[in-house]
Amino acid sequence: xxQQVRLRPPTNKVDPRAVRYWMTSEALSNGVVAIVxxxxxxxxxxxxxxxxxxxxxxxxxxxxxxxxxxxxxxxxHRWEVTDDAVYTRTGWLWQEWRIAPxxxxxxxxxxxxxxxxxxxxxxxxxxxxxxxxPIKIKGLDHELAADLVERLxxxxxxxxxxxx
Amino acid sequence: MTTLEEGxxxxxxxxxxxxxxxxxxxxxxxxxPIIIGxxxxxxxxxxxxxxxxxxxxxxxxxxxxxxxxRYRHTTYRVTDERIELRYSWVLHKRRSVPRERxxxxxxxxxxxxxxxxxxxxxxxxxxxxRDSGSHLTLDPVDKAVxxxxxxxxxxxxxxxxxxxxxxxxxxxxxxWIRFAPISVTTPILGAAAFGAIMQVSEWFNAQGAVFRxxxxxxxxxxxxxxxxxxxxxxxxxxxxxxxxLFVEMWFRYRLTRExxxxxxxxxxxxxxxxxxxxxxxxxVELVEGLGVRMLGAARVDVVATxxxxxxxxxxxxxxxxxxxxxxxVARRVxxxxxxxxxxxxxxxxxxxxxxxxRRLRWGLFAVxxxxxxxxxxxxxxxxxxLHLAWILAVVLTPVxxxxxxxxxxxxxxGLASDHLVTRHGVGARRTVALLRTGVIGWTITRSPFQRRxxxxxxxxxxxxxxxxxxxxxxxxxxxxxxxxxxxxGLLTPFLEPVTPRGEDGLVCDGVDPEGNVFQLRQRxxx
Numbered sequence: 144x145x146q147q148v149r150l151r152p153p154t155n156k157v158d159p160r161a162v163r164y165w166m167t168s169e170a171l172s173n174g175v176v177a178i179v180x181x182x183x184x185x186x187x188x189x190x191x192x193x194x195x196x197x198x199x200x201x202x203x204x205x206x207x208x209x210x211x212x213x214x215x216x217x218x219x220h221r222w223e224v225t226d227d228a229v230y231t232r233t234g235w236l237w238q239e240w241r242i243a244p245x246x247x248x249x250x251x252x253x254x255x256x257x258x259x260x261x262x263x264x265x266x267x268x269x270x271x272x273x274x275x276x277p278i279k280i281k282g283l284d285h286e287l288a289a290d291l292v293e294r295l296x297x298x299x300x301x302x303x304x305x306x307x
Numbered sequence: 308m309t310t311l312e313e314g315x316x317x318x319x320x321x322x323x324x325x326x327x328x329x330x331x332x333x334x335x336x337x338x339x340p341i342i343i344g345x346x347x348x349x350x351x352x353x354x355x356x357x358x359x360x361x362x363x364x365x366x367x368x369x370x371x372x373x374x375x376x377r378y379r380h381t382t383y384r385v386t387d388e389r390i391e392l393r394y395s396w397v398l399h400k401r402r403s404v405p406r407e408r409x410x411x412x413x414x415x416x417x418x419x420x421x422x423x424x425x426x427x428x429x430x431x432x433x434x435x436x437r438d439s440g441s442h443l444t445l446d447p448v449d450k451a452v453x454x455x456x457x458x459x460x461x462x463x464x465x466x467x468x469x470x471x472x473x474x475x476x477x478x479x480x481x482x483w484i485r486f487a488p489i490s491v492t493t494p495i496l497g498a499a500a501f502g503a504i505m506q507v508s509e510w511f512n513a514q515g516a517v518f519r520x521x522x523x524x525x526x527x528x529x530x531x532x533x534x535x536x537x538x539x540x541x542x543x544x545x546x547x548x549x550x551x552l553f554v555e556m557w558f559r560y561r562l563t564r565e566x567x568x569x570x571x572x573x574x575x576x577x578x579x580x581x582x583x584x585x586x587x588x589x590x591v592e593l594v595e596g597l598g599v600r601m602l603g604a605a606r607v608d609v610v611a612t613x614x615x616x617x618x619x620x621x622x623x624x625x626x627x628x629x630x631x632x633x634x635x636v637a638r639r640v641x642x643x644x645x646x647x648x649x650x651x652x653x654x655x656x657x658x659x660x661x662x663x664x665r666r667l668r669w670g671l672f673a674v675x676x677x678x679x680x681x682x683x684x685x686x687x688x689x690x691x692x693l694h695l696a697w698i699l700a701v702v703l704t705p706v707x708x709x710x711x712x713x714x715x716x717x718x719x720x721g722l723a724s725d726h727l728v729t730r731h732g733v734g735a736r737r738t739v740a741l742l743r744t745g746v747i748g749w750t751i752t753r754s755p756f757q758r759r760x761x762x763x764x765x766x767x768x769x770x771x772x773x774x775x776x777x778x779x780x781x782x783x784x785x786x787x788x789x790x791x792x793x794x795x796g797l798l799t800p801f802l803e804p805v806t807p808r809g810e811d812g813l814v815c816d817g818v819d820p821e822g823n824v825f826q827l828r829q830r831x832x833x
Contacts, residue, residue, distance in 0.1 A: 148787050150751070151803040223801075230801050238758075240751040243768075244797055247747035271747050272612070274774030275766065 150240055153223035153230045161220070161282030164262040165213035171258075173205040222280045224291065226298075229269050231278055241278045247271045251295040253288050267291055315382040315393070319449050321423045326374040327367050328419055334363045340510040383445055385459065390430060392443045402443045408432040410587050410613060412457040413625075414580035416450070421578060426453040430460065431613060461582055462566050476569075476643050477629055477636065479560040486631035487553035488546040489598035496552070497545030501537075557630050562640065569609075569644065571628055581625050587611040589745035589771040590726065591641045591650050593738040596631070600736060605637035606630060609644060610741060610771045626772065641740075649726035650740035655719030661760035662780035663715040670707030674700065710734075720778045720789060727767060727793040729778045739776050745769050746794045751786070765790055 177198060184194035215235040223230040228244050250270045259265065265288035266281040283291065338359045346352065380396035391403040411431040420426060425447035432442065448456070508517045525533050558575035569583040590610035599605065607629035629640045642648045678700045685692030714733035721728045723740065730738040750766040757763055763783045766775040767790075778786065784805075791798045 147784050147805040148791075148802045149783065149805045150787065150801055153801075225800060227800070228797060237752065237754050239753075241748065242750075242797060242801065243748035247770075271768065272770035273747055273768040274770075274772070275750065275768050276774070 153221040153232055155222050157217065157220045157222070157280070157282035158264060158284045158287070159217070160262045160264060160284075162213045162217045164259060164264055164282060165216060166209055167262075168258055169205075169209045169212065173201065173209060177201055177205070220282060222283075224295065229278055229295070231280055233279075233281075243269060243271050243278055245295075245298050248295065248299045251292050251299065253285075253292050255285065265289070267295075269295065314384045314386065316384060318378055318381055318383075318445060319425055319447055319452075320378060321425060322378055322447050323371055323374045325419050325423055325425065325447070327371045330370040331363055331367045334366060338363065340507070343511055383443075385456070390443065390460070392445070404430060404432060404443055406460065409460050410584045411582055412460050413582065414453050414457060414578075416447075416578045418576045420447055421450075421576075424450050426450045426578075426580075428453045428456055430456075457580070457582065458565075461568055461584065475561065475563050477560075477562040477632075477640050479557055479573075480632070480636075483557075483604075483630060483632045484550060484553050486599050486602065486604050488549045489602065490549065490596055490631070492549040492552060493542065493545035495545070496548035497541035497543075500544040500548070501541060553630070560630070562628055569628065579625075583609060583611055583628075587613055587771075588644070588742070589769050590739060590741040591645045592740075593637060593641055593650055595634075595736045595738075597734045599631045603634050604631045605634050606632070607637050607641050607644065610739065610745075610769070610776075612770045645726070645740060647723065647725060647740075649723035649728060650738055653721040653723045653726070653728040653740070655721040655728060655730055656785070658715070658718040658720075658780050659760075659762065659782045661762055662718055663712070665756065665760065665762070665780060666711035666714045667708065670711035671704070674703045674707045678703075718779060720781060722789065722793055727789075729767075729776055731777070731779050741767055741769060741776055743793050745771065746797075749790050749794075749798060750775060751790075753783075767793070 180194055180198040180201065184191050184198060187194065212235055219232060219235055219238055221232045226245070228242055229248070231241050233239050233241075248269055249272055252268045252270075253265045254268060255265045263285050264281075265283050265285040266279055267283060267288050268277045268279050270277040280288075280291075342352075342355055342359060346355065376396050377394070381392070381394045383390065383392045385391075385406070387406070389403045389405050390409070391401070394400040409430055409432060411429070413429045413431070414426045415429070416426040426449075427447045428445040430443050430445070445453075445456075447453075504517065505514065508514045521533075521537075525536055528536060555575045555577070557573050559578075560573040561571070563570050565582075567585050569585070569588075570580070571583075572578070572580045588609060588611050592608040592610055593605050594608060595605045606627060608626045609628050611626070628644060629637060632640075638648075638651045641650045642652075678696050681692050681696035681699065685694075685696055710733050714731075717730055717732050717736045719728075719730040722743075725743055726740040727743055727746070728738065728740045730736065746767045746769055748768040750768055752764045752766070753762075757780065761783050762780045763786050765778045765781060765786050767778070768775045778789070781789065787798065787802060791802065
């Protein structure tokens with residue numbers, strides 16, 4: 144009988160601060176909706192019942208989501224860089240594993256939004272010649288991300304050819 | 308005229324004539340409906356006509372001047388190492404492409420350019436990026452010069468590594484035109500025709516007249532009959548349109564091999580001559596649309612790098628190298644283009660039953676949603692909707708089930724010596740044979756439902772076309788083995804053996820040939 148195999152998780156977890164970052168970012172985007180609904184309910188008396196109902200629905204869905212999704216995502220999101228490949232796992236309900244060999248990497252960048260900066264986090268984007276989109280490692284400590292980019296850039300610059 | 312330095316050449320001067328005629332033609336086309344639109348009964352037509360003509364003359368003169376200056380200040384040259392293009396009027400531009408990186412030399416000519424013996428040459432490096440080093444365009448040069456440039460730039464001394472049949476791979480067989488109307492273009496063109504009539508009649512302020520005419524023509528018909536008649540007319544227009552489109556696109560179609568590169572020429576009014584360097588080829592895709600497949604035909608697309616960006620002015624898809632043709636022809640062309648029969652000769656493995664169950668669930672869900680909505684509305688409002696709901700359920704359920712079974716039957720994957728093959732599709736069935744060395748990574752996705760059913764979707768990422776080719780709903784263990792075998796070594800370090808979990812959370816990491824467990828460890832808390 145042939146050996147059963149499965150994908151092992153990538154070795155590194157993302158920074159634990161990522162959980163709070165995801166919670167904050169979701170709380171902000173959902174909070175805006177909730178506040179708009181609340182203000183409208185306060186101002187428009189005839190529609191108050193329906194607006195409050197909508198607000199209730201938003202809160203009932205958003206509050207568990209804001210708490211559960213980041214914790215779940217933190218258990219899923221993992222990354223690993225070996226000498227030969229970049230390997231990531233992302234998502235929460237829908238999950239995605241991505242593998243790109245070092246020899247096919249074209250560019251490596253870091254990006255930091257204002258909120259990520261507040262949590263001292265960075266995301267690393269690894270681009271290959273495929274039009275199907277880059278590999279992103281989100282929620283890394285920014286110093287770690289800078290080191291990682293430096294290492295990846297060194298390796299990829301040593302590559303010959305156009306990585307197609 | 309400026310004197311040219313050594314080796315520098317100019318574009319063709321007749322470009323000015325072509326430009327003026329094009330601009331004047333477009334303006335006249337725009338002016339006529341406007342004139343008719345603004346004209347009320349009793350207005351004199353002459354002054355308006357004179358204004359229009361004067362406008363056309365002035366704008367054409369400006370276009371002539373601009374194009375003359377562009378012509379006079381644009382020069383190009385081909386040296387041993389590079390192709391260079393210079394433009395120096397008002398702003399200075401210089402583009403240069405190293406000759407060794409040239410992958411495509413595409414020639415196109417619209418009807419006017421053809422009358423004047425001109426062609427546009429687009430020289431590309433086959434890179435996905437749009438940065439300035441990736442391509443340059445000579446618009447236009449003499450047709451003979453264009454042909455000569457193509458031959459010069461794509462000629463390679465190195466012998467092609469794959470065994471290749473030289474000469475002609477395929478040429479147009481007019482019997483293929485019967486497949487043209489059985490495609491999505493027919494309904495699209497039919498609908499577009501109605502849209503165009505409404506739009507044009509609005510320009511002419513004549514929409515009311517169009518409606519009156521329709522009512523007059525179909526006076527005796529009921530509302531249902533009228534709709535039926537209009538659908539029939541739409542279908543007929545669509546069929547005529549798709550036949551016309553086929554003739555325009557595929558007239559004098561020829562697919563040949565020249566110096567190891569693929570060369571495709573085609574077109575009635577707009578002629579195109581497209582090249583594809585063998586080095587850029589990553590695979591072929593056999594596309595069998597539903598109607599075309601029932602007639603035993605298939606289309607062949609190439610999977611090649613540098614294809615994802617459509618050129619701005621060529622609306623036709625350059626990746627199709629054979630229009631829908633009898634399967635035997637498609638099989639032969641796919642084999643010769645790829646240099647291997649992988650796309651049609653590989654035996655494909657069917658996917659697990661769970662994949663069929665998923666498709667059946669999707670199909671039934673797609674039926675249940677509209678039926679459910681109608682039923683609820685019917686229960687609340689009127690029994691007519693209830694009847695509609697059960698009729699819809701009776702009619703759509705078998706269709707959904709058939710499509711689901713069909714989608715499941717179309718799933719398959721397999722490995723050939725140099726290629727991996729994946730097939731999927733409901734309606735159009737797509738079979739891709741992808742060069743295994745052209746796979747530049749894997750993306751594996753799993754939904755909660757797939758995790759429960761033990762399935763996964765594996766995308767082979769590649770630098771060609773849309774970037775990734777999926778193997779849908781493959782068994783998770785088979786999928787990983789398939790990917791691991793297709794590109795040896797890439798996935799291996801990330802795989803771990805799964806063995807039955809023992810008691811006390813102990814797992815064994817391996818079993819020797821006698822079946823003795825030789826390593827035990829505590830199972831990690833996941």
